[in-house]
Amino acid sequence: MYAARGENGGDPVREVSVARLVAPQVSGGLADSVHQAAETHPDRPQLALEPVEAGGPWRTVTAGRFRDEVLALARGLRAEGVGPGDRVVLMSRTRPEWTLLAYALWSLGAELVPVYPTSSIEQVRWVLADAGVRAAVVEHSGQAMTVAAACAAPGTLLGLWQLDLGCADELVERGAEVTEDEVRRLRAAVRPESTAVICYTSGTTGTAKGCVISHGNLAAECDTLIAGWGHLLATDGAQPSVLAFLPLAHCYCLMVAVTCVRGGYLLAHQPEMAPALLLPALASFRPTFLFAVPYVFERIFDEACREAEAAGQGALFEKARAAAVAHAQAREERAAGTGHGPGPVARLRHSVYERAVYSRVRAVFGGRVRAAVSGGSPLRRELGLFFAGAGVTVYDGYGLTETTAAVTAQPPGRVRFGTVGRPLPGSTVRIADDGEVWVRGDTVFQGYLHGPPALAGGWLATGDTGRLDPDGYLVITGRKKDIIITSGGKSVSPQLLEERLRRHPLIAQCLVVGDDRPYVAALLTVDPEALAHWRRLRGASGRAPAAPADDAELRAQLQRAVNQANTLVSRAESIRAFEVLPVDFTLQEGLMTPSFKLRRSAVAHAYADVIEALYAR
Structure with missing residues (x-):
């Protein structure tokens, strides 16, 4: 399954490769999966929409209706002049229209340019000029004014559409004059190597750079995760359901949305990450799986700890935390072949806290989550052990915008907390002489827009430093520039x-x-x-x-x-x-x-x- 090697037999591991799980896509683009799902499972729920009233049921959109809405928006965008190779900014919080518009653009062979909704005029001005943007979709009037102010001159953009003014319905009306056959011909011309996204790095230092990500890059990322990790997303044969709440302008959340569409998972959107809004959404939607960043897990843990202390149960929570960590660590050792798993005393101690503590922690996620993914930055080992002991195994991974999100992941059933896992199938990780992490594989992007070459011999120098353990698990130790x-x-x-x-x-x-x-x-x-x-x-x-x-x-x-x-x-x-x-x-x-x-x-x-x-x- 994988190969790891050092310079000599006893030397540290310097390079690890993992064989592909899925063959690279050889034809078509991302929008094809929308039509395939509608043909094979037209009545399967694809999108979940927020309740009309607080506490009400989430409404669903079937795969057939999702296809129809994508096609209607694509016809409207085509009527407005958007076509193959045109770059269109999408500046909005995480909401269903974001996903619909992305697939509508991909249906035309257009290129999506995500922009964070909190971006400044200068940041937007840079993206518009650097990417040569033809049109933009924004969420509200404030963003519309930002984009308008950032334009080099009046009339620069083909169109500037605003979601809160009903632009989606207007585009559907405009599309009546465009035939479905025209959109179908444009979609058929899209190839795996065609550009799907110009995703600008959020960047901890320096000017943001446009990462050119192809349809094939995103397909390889998502299909690999579905093939290798899809069974973790739900239990008992239930349809997996995911609540997307990270910014869709971030490559990580974009990957989540595409994975849901390609895998036939129910996808819901939550526009705010603030705990006061996110936690009620989790409780009402009750996802089966969670994609998050360490910040979310840290906040949930801290809030659980504070609630216990405020109720005079701080000592109980601390004992439950220690029992969860010990139980998870023993299971980790058993999976690695270095231990026998939790003993009778550890199992008894762990069971004592199930109802009083662990079930309440799981209830914060909605009650159905048994596994999750953490990305964006490494999750600290003790936190991963706690959640695993509480019944939610967090699969920590590592990636960059340049690798279309994850390039390493924890193997199912063999999580090693404190690491970011092993290379994603189809990828190779190498530790350079100076400790920098290099990667290559199917998910590595096409290069930077208008920038210097980023790849040497197929390798991407990530800028992160790290090491590989003897079993090929990667540990990130820092940033070279830091x-x-x-x-x-x-x-x-x-x-x-x-x-x-x-x-x-x-x-x-x-x-x-x-x-x-x-x-x-x-x-x-x-x-x-x-x-x-x-x-x-x-x-x-x-x-x-x-x-x-x-x-x-x-x-x-x-x-x-x-x-x-x-x-x-x-x-x-x-x-x-x-x-x-x-x-x-x-x-x-x-x-x-x-x-x-x-x-x-x-x-x-x-x-x-x-x-x-x-x-x-």
């Missing part, structure tokens, strides 16, 4: 310190700094809900300072967390000073990517005065 070099010449990888500090329940985010400085320092943000909870437990809500930075007791608590994190590194790498910021890093301010990774250079620029003050004192 390495800090102090003025004393000491190289420091900030990821270990940042990850450890973020485990503290009070700390929301951490940025370690120190390039060309005499020592390492950190910027910390505090989770406001966790802070309020901590103050309530201490009975300090009435006299606590308004600003976290002015709270001496809080600073002492954070200093203890910093001291504990420093035990992981040498004295020269340790954090000598820190500052507590008044607000968290946010996506809206451009300080985080849509997968909730820090934009390091943006944060350093935004808080340059704070950093200077840290070293001045």
